Amino acid sequence: MRKSLFVSLAIQNIKKNYRTVIPYIFTCVVTIMMYSILMSLTFSPFILEGFGGATVATFLSLGLGVVVVFSFIFIFYTSGFLLKKRLKEFGIYNVLGLEKKHISMIVGIETIITSVISLVLGLLFGVLFSKLAQLFLFQLIQIDPTREFTISLTAIVTTIGLYSCVFLAVLLNTIWIVMRSKPIELIRQESAGEKEPKANWLVALMGFITLGAAYYISQTITDPVAAIMYFFIAVILVIIGTFCLFTSGSVVILKALRKNKNFYYKTKNFTSISGMIYRMKRNAAGLANICLLSTCVLVMLSTTVSLYFSMDDLLSARFKRNVIVTGIGTDEATVIEADRIVNDVMNEYKVAPLNSVQYRNTFAAFLINGNSFDLIKDNPSGYLNIIPVSDFNRFAGSNYTLNDDEVIVIYGKNNYEYDEINILGEKYSIKEQVKNNDSIEDYSYYTYTVVTVLVNDYYHLNNLVRDSGYVNERYTYMFDLDAPAETQINVIDSIYQDIKASEIMSGMAEGQETSRGNFMQLYGSFLFIGIFLGALFLMATVLIIYYKQLSEGYEDAKRFDIMKKVGMSQKEVSSSIRRQVLMVFFIPIIMAVIHIGFAFNMIKRVLFVLNMHNDQLFVICTIGTIVIFTLVYGIVYALTSRTYNKIVNSKY
Amino acid sequence: MKLLEVNNVKKIYSTRFGGNSVQALSNVSFVVEEGEYVAIMGESGSGKTTLLNILASLDKPTSGEVLLAGQNMARIKEKEMSAFRRNNLGFVFQDFNLLDTFSNKDNIFLPMVLSGKKYDEMLNALKPIAKQLGINDILNKFPYEISGGQKQRIAVARALITSPKIILADEPTGALDSRATDHLLQAFNDINAHGQTILMVTHSIKAASHASRVLFIKDGEVFHQIYKGNMNNDQMYQKITDALTVITTGGERNA
Numbered sequence: 001m002r003k004s005l006f007v008s009l010a011i012q013n014i015k016k017n018y019r020t021v022i023p024y025i026f027t028c029v030v031t032i033m034m035y036s037i038l039m040s041l042t043f044s045p046f047i048l049e050g051f052g053g054a055t056v057a058t059f060l061s062l063g064l065g066v067v068v069v070f071s072f073i074f075i076f077y078t079s080g081f082l083l084k085k086r087l088k089e090f091g092i093y094n095v096l097g098l099e100k101k102h103i104s105m106i107v108g109i110e111t112i113i114t115s116v117i118s119l120v121l122g123l124l125f126g127v128l129f130s131k132l133a134q135l136f137l138f139q140l141i142q143i144d145p146t147r148e149f150t151i152s153l154t155a156i157v158t159t160i161g162l163y164s165c166v167f168l169a170v171l172l173n174t175i176w177i178v179m180r181s182k183p184i185e186l187i188r189q190e191s192a193g194e195k196e197p198k199a200n201w202l203v204a205l206m207g208f209i210t211l212g213a214a215y216y217i218s219q220t221i222t223d224p225v226a227a228i229m230y231f232f233i234a235v236i237l238v239i240i241g242t243f244c245l246f247t248s249g250s251v252v253i254l255k256a257l258r259k260n261k262n263f264y265y266k267t268k269n270f271t272s273i274s275g276m277i278y279r280m281k282r283n284a285a286g287l288a289n290i291c292l293l294s295t296c297v298l299v300m301l302s303t304t305v306s307l308y309f310s311m312d313d314l315l316s317a318r319f320k321r322n323v324i325v326t327g328i329g330t331d332e333a334t335v336i337e338a339d340r341i342v343n344d345v346m347n348e349y350k351v352a353p354l355n356s357v358q359y360r361n362t363f364a365a366f367l368i369n370g371n372s373f374d375l376i377k378d379n380p381s382g383y384l385n386i387i388p389v390s391d392f393n394r395f396a397g398s399n400y401t402l403n404d405d406e407v408i409v410i411y412g413k414n415n416y417e418y419d420e421i422n423i424l425g426e427k428y429s430i431k432e433q434v435k436n437n438d439s440i441e442d443y444s445y446y447t448y449t450v451v452t453v454l455v456n457d458y459y460h461l462n463n464l465v466r467d468s469g470y471v472n473e474r475y476t477y478m479f480d481l482d483a484p485a486e487t488q489i490n491v492i493d494s495i496y497q498d499i500k501a502s503e504i505m506s507g508m509a510e511g512q513e514t515s516r517g518n519f520m521q522l523y524g525s526f527l528f529i530g531i532f533l534g535a536l537f538l539m540a541t542v543l544i545i546y547y548k549q550l551s552e553g554y555e556d557a558k559r560f561d562i563m564k565k566v567g568m569s570q571k572e573v574s575s576s577i578r579r580q581v582l583m584v585f586f587i588p589i590i591m592a593v594i595h596i597g598f599a600f601n602m603i604k605r606v607l608f609v610l611n612m613h614n615d616q617l618f619v620i621c622t623i624g625t626i627v628i629f630t631l632v633y634g635i636v637y638a639l640t641s642r643t644y645n646k647i648v649n650s651k652y
Numbered sequence: 653m654k655l656l657e658v659n660n661v662k663k664i665y666s667t668r669f670g671g672n673s674v675q676a677l678s679n680v681s682f683v684v685e686e687g688e689y690v691a692i693m694g695e696s697g698s699g700k701t702t703l704l705n706i707l708a709s710l711d712k713p714t715s716g717e718v719l720l721a722g723q724n725m726a727r728i729k730e731k732e733m734s735a736f737r738r739n740n741l742g743f744v745f746q747d748f749n750l751l752d753t754f755s756n757k758d759n760i761f762l763p764m765v766l767s768g769k770k771y772d773e774m775l776n777a778l779k780p781i782a783k784q785l786g787i788n789d790i791l792n793k794f795p796y797e798i799s800g801g802q803k804q805r806i807a808v809a810r811a812l813i814t815s816p817k818i819i820l821a822d823e824p825t826g827a828l829d830s831r832a833t834d835h836l837l838q839a840f841n842d843i844n845a846h847g848q849t850i851l852m853v854t855h856s857i858k859a860a861s862h863a864s865r866v867l868f869i870k871d872g873e874v875f876h877q878i879y880k881g882n883m884n885n886d887q888m889y890q891k892i893t894d895a896l897t898v899i900t901t902g903g904e905r906n907a
Contacts, residue, residue, distance in 0.1 A: 261771045270765045274753040562749040565710070566810070567738030567763050569731065 006102070010109035019550060019643070020082050025118050027078060027543050031071035032122025032163050034536055037133045038064050040126075040155035044134065055518070056141060056525040063529040067536065072166050074540055078547070079170045080177065083107065085551060087181050104175045111174050115167035123159060127151055140308070141524030142517070197281035199255045200248040207244025210237045218602035227605035234602060238595060239292060245591075246288040250280040271563065271576045272583070279552065279584060286544050291588035293541045294633075295595045297534045298625055302596075303603060304530030306621035308523045310614045315519055317611045319512045320439065321355060321478035323492055325499070327507035330360040330462065330473040337504040338477055345494045349487060353479030357439045359391035362462050365470035368449055371418035376469055382449035384423065384465065387440070388458035395439055402456040406431040410452040412442040421453070424464055428453075475507075488513040538629070542636045545585065549640045552584075553647035560648055577648055578641070585637045593626060654722075655849055656684040656707070656818060661716035663702050663872075676702040677713070678872035684818070684851060689844040691863035692853045693892070695900070699872045700853045701822070707851065708820050709737055721817055738763050742811030746823035748803040750795040750810075757791040760810045767814070774813070781809050784846075785839055801832025808839060812848070819843075821852040825859045837862045857896070861889040870899055 014021050042060040090103050098106075130151060214237035221227045254277045258264045264273060280287075307314070327338040339358070346353060365380035366373040373384055387410075389402050400408055407428045409416040412435075420429045436442050436452075443450035455461050465471060481488050488511060495509040560573050568576075600622065604615060612618070661680045666673035677699045684690050694700045705711035706718060709725050718725045720740060728736050743749075750759045757778070764774045782788050785805045790798050795806070804824060811819050821840075825833040833856070841862055844850055852863065860866045862885060868876040876895055880888050 265761065265765050265769075265771045265774065267766055267768055270758075270762075274751075274758065278753050559751055559753065562751055563762070563766075564734075565708075565743060565745070565749060566766070567734050568766055569734030571731070572734070572766065 006105050007109055010106050010113060013106065013110055014113060017082075017086075020085070020547065021114065023543055023546055024078055024082060025114055025121075027539065028075055028114070028118030028163075029122045029125060030539055031067065031075065031536065032118060032159060033125040033129060034532065035064070035067050035071065035162070036123060036126030036155055036159040037130050038067060038532065039158055040130050040152040041134060041137060043152045043154055055521045056137075059522075059525040059529050063532060066533055068162065070536065070540070072169075075166055076170055076173065078543065079111070080173055081547065083174055083177050087177075090178065090181065100179055104178045107174050107178055108171060111167070111171045115163075115170070119160065119163055119167075122163070123156060126159065127156075137524070137528045140520075140528050142520045197251050197277065199252045201252060203244050203248035204252040207241050207249045209241075211241030211245060214238045214241060215598040218598050218600075221602055221605055224605045224608040227602050228609060231602055231606055234599070238295075238599075242291055242591065242595075243285070243288045246280070246291070247284040250284060251277060254280065267572065268575070268579065271568075272579045275556075275559070275576075275580050276583060279580065283548055283552075283584065286548055287584065287588050290541050290544055291591045291595075293537045294589055294592035294629065295599075297537045297541075298592060298596050298622070298629060299599065299603065300530045301534045301625040301629075302618070302622040303607065304523070304527040305625065306614070306618045307607070307610065307612055308527040309621070310612050310617050311516075311519055311523055313614050313617075314523075314611050315512045315516060317613065319510070319515065320441075321357065321511070322480045322488055322513065323353075323495070323509065323511045324476065324478040325495055325507065325509045327475035327477075327499075327505050328473070329505070330362065330458075330475055334505045334507075335360065335475050337502055338475055338499075338507065341495055341498045341502065342477055342479075345491055345498065348494065349483075349491055351481055351483050351487065351491065354482060356477070356479035357395040358475075358477045359387055359395060359440070360458065360473070360475050361440075362386040362458075362465060363472040363474070364465040364468045366468055371420065372422040373424065373468075375424070375467070380448075380470065382451070383443075385441075385443070385450055385452040386458065386461050386465065387452065387454050389454040389456055390458075392454050396437060398434075400432070400454065402431060402454070404457050404460070405429060406456070408454040409433045410436050410440065410454065412436050416451065421451070423461070424467065426464065428455075485513045485516075538632060541633075545636065546640055546643075548584070549581065549644045550647070553644045557648045573648075574645070577645065581637075581641050581644060585633075585640075589630060589633055596622065596626065653686045654683050655686040655688075655720070656851070657717075657719040658682050658703075658707070659717050659719070661703070661706060661713045661718065663699075663706065663711070664714045675872055677706075680716070680869070680872070680874055682867060682874055682877075684849065686849055687844075687847050689840070689850045689862070689864045690852070691860035691866045692851070692869060693855070693857075693860050693866055693896070694869035694875075698869045700869055703869065704820060704822055704853050708741060708743065709733060735767070738767055739814060740817045742814065742816035742819040744804070744807050744811050744819060744821040744824045746826035748795070748800070748807045748827070750803055750806060752795050755792055755794055756787070756798070756806045759795065759806055760791075760813055762810065763814050777813050777815075778809070781812050784842060785809055799832070800828050801835055804828060804832070804836050805839060808836070808843075812843065818849045818851055821850065821854075823854055823856075824852060825854065825856050833858065857889055857892050860892055861885050866892055866895075868895060868899060875899060 038060055042057055042064060090107075093103055093106075094100070214234045217230050217234050217237070221230055254273055257269070257273055258277070263269060325338055325342055327334040342353070362385070364384050364386070365376055366382055366384055367376050367380065368374075368382040373382075389400050389408065392398065393400055402408065405428055407421060407430055409421075409430055409432075411433055415433055416430065418430065420427055422428075434454075440452065443452070462473065481491060483491070492509050492511045492514050499505065499507050499509060556577070560568075560577070564570070564573060600619075604618060607618065659681050661677055662675075663677040664673050664675050680699075680703060692700055692703065702711065706713050709728070712726060725736075750756075751762070754762065760778060760781075761774050764777065778791075782791060785808060787802065787805050787809060790802055790806070795803055798806070804827075808819075808824075811821075824840075825836055828836060837859060840850060840852070844864075850863075852859065854860055861880075864880045866878045866880075866888075867874055868878075876899065878888075878891055878895060883891065
């Protein structure tokens with residue numbers, strides 16, 4: 001009898017609080033759905049058995065980890081937030097004679113009901129959309145999408161197990177909050193009023209400094225490897241700076257505005273500024289979170305999208321020709337054997353090599369001092385890349401002649417700044433400088449110095465630099481093929497098998513077509529995770545805003561009612577509401593866009609490391625993501641402000 | 653001079669689909685002269701609040717008219733309504749209705765800011781009022797930092813700052829203790845002595861006994877009225893008590 005009373009009370013409460021409960025259940029459903037989808041994709045046999053499937057699975061499980069941590073924090077935080085809003089209601093129950101354990105019982109039943117609904121719906125949608133997600137992922141990584149898809153039982157069991165734990169934690173937290181609360185005091189506290197936040201100059205200043213430092217690092221960094229390292233430092237600085245600025249900086253600025261009498265005592269500024277000071281006190285942390293989440297979404301999407309779309313660029317940057325055969329060693333035997341293998345395979349497949357490039361080179365590490373290349377003490381500071389001028393003339397169609405004490409420097413971005421070069425004590429004068437025609441590797445984007453020289457007496461220098469300790473001797477034979485991808489793959493495979501079988505040489509064969517799959521898997525799964533997590537974070541952002549607006553709405557309704565009584569017109573009320581809601585909504589995203597703007601240089605450098613040099617594409621992708629994100633955000637704004645207006649304009 | 657004229661005001665509330673209707677005011681007529689201090693008394697449900705809402709132009713009468721300084725309030729356009737209310741009416745509420753987000757000074761300035769007045773102008777208007785009400789010390793504090801009596805005096809200052817034609821007070825002493833009540837009533841007497849017209853709705857006999865005239869409302873009509881004339885507060889108090897006894901126990905309409 002009594003139990004059924006509690007159950008019906010709990011159901012009643014859920015119905016009554018539909019404005020907050022439905023979005024909460026929605027969040028739970030979506031996170032559970034996403035988790036189960038990711039889970040079943042990760043354990044999908046087709047992905048694991050596929051070529052490079054390990055890469056995809058690794059990225060998926062990485063995403064899985066993020067979803068787990070994120071959903072736990074978010075569900076836990078949201079449920080606590082919603083419960084605290086209802087403490088006053090519990091106070092009334094208390095007065096009416098319900099003990100705390102009864103209240104915990106009711107709230108506990110509510111939690112169980114919402115949890116079960118979330119789990120059931122989450123799994124249902126998870127199963128329904130798994131197929132769709134799989135199709136999408138397979139499309140991105142270019143696996144045959146028509147393959148049968150089975151729902152993994154492991155995924156479902158794991159999902160149920162994990163989220164049962166999450167909801168159990170929520171349940172315990174709920175009971176803990178109720179038990180700890182002193183509801184009677186809360187009823188009375190209602191009219192006590194809230195203190196004005198103090199303007200903390202120190203914290204605000206710290207916010208400006210940390211953010212300034214982060215921006216400075218990002219703007220001044222040029223070295224891609226350093227960019228990766230400093231990226232994390234910059235991220236931490238930005239997080240600290242954003243929180244400081246939103247909590248204290250905003251209050252400091254608003255109070256300064258309030259001091260300006262002529263500005264403050266204007267009809268449109270008066271209510272907005274004073275209202276914002278209080279809003280910022282309660283919402284600063286939430287807004288900072290929204291700002292950081294938005295930044296995160298924007299960075300994730302813009303980078304993954306631009307990487308995915310520059311796949312062909314990345315492939316041709318990595319592979320200068322369709323087929324690249326590399327022999328280890330530059331001795332005559334290796335060169336002859338490599339050429340023989342390539343010719344045999346060409347004859348076998350009846351294809352001809354186009355744009356072929358054949359050359360020997362030695363790559364040696366040095367301690368570079370100006371134009372002097374010395375023995376390494378601890379770490380190398382740069383490298384010398386030595387190519388025989390005769391090899392170069394052959395593939396470049398040039399006619400350079402050199403004496404034994406002369407070299408030609410091949411430069412990439414910039415000219416080499418010296419007239420002569422000193423290699424382990426031997427002087428060579430630089431006869432000429434030639435711009436790299438893209439047949440040989442361009443090292444100018446690398447972090448360390450690489451000087452490429454053409455020499456006359458290759459074997460003499462090769463012997464000389466062997467003393468430097470780190471030497472890499474290679475024979476490269478690369479060429480394009482006018483043949484379908486399948487033939488190209490077969491050619492590469494045959495050459496590779498022959499090299500493996502050869503007793504004379506060792507080496508490898510690779511090419512764009514054999515690596516395309518790998519690249520697809522890598523960047524496709526990158527993009528998939530980017531979109532997946534982007535959607536998740538976007539949902540979180542939207543929900544935080546929705547709850548903020550809702551809870552604000554109930555309090556603002558009272559304030560605006562007073563203002564109406566004192567002589568504020570409906571129009572003025574509406575415009576004041578619009579101003580404040582607009583500010584709360586768009587300050588985080590404006591801040592996020594500023595973050596992105598300053599981070600642009602740094603992210604660009606990080607992408608260098610991944611061979612992505614297409615700045616223009618990155619700019620387009622970044623702007624595109626910002627536009628789409630703002631659009632979605634704007635729609636949410638429109639929906640939210642409608643609910644908010646309804647609350648504010650109804651009699652409280 | 654007649655400042656406020658209420659002629660045959662009737663107010664009927666009906667449910668949305670026109671089912672049941674409740675008559676809150678059946679036929680109310682009275683006149684308030686400039687400089688008068690009028691109290692309206694009546695039991696809960698007698699229609700006091702409805703009447704005040706109509707006078708405050710927050711609600712419209714079903715029939716009849718309300719004239720303020722000869723102007724029919726029903727004819728004022730919706731978009732001019734707020735400005736009219738701001739410039740001609742001052743409000744004092746039972747629960748103060750101060751905004752915690754503003755300092756006391758800014759709370760007082762609120763109606764002037766809404767009218768687009770300059771800061772210096774506001775400051776000049778505030779000076780005499782603050783002195784009269786004795787609130788100079790608390791101007792820079794916030795509403796949550798001061799007592800109920802002080803809050804109500806801030807609210808009175810807010811009502812006075814636009815120099816309205818009439819102050820409408822809804823149970824102004826309802827949330828105050830007896831000392832604060834005395835202070836406030838004294839303040840009302842002071843501002844009335846300076847020529848400010850006041851119309852107060854109240855339950856409190858004590859509050860009503862300070863007014864120069866008391867109107868009694870019962871069942872949506874003006875049932876009786878008492879002029880203070882030369883009586884002191886205590887005599888007035890006795891007279892109101894007697895009248896209330898007659899109204900509640902006698903019940904039948906005589907007047």
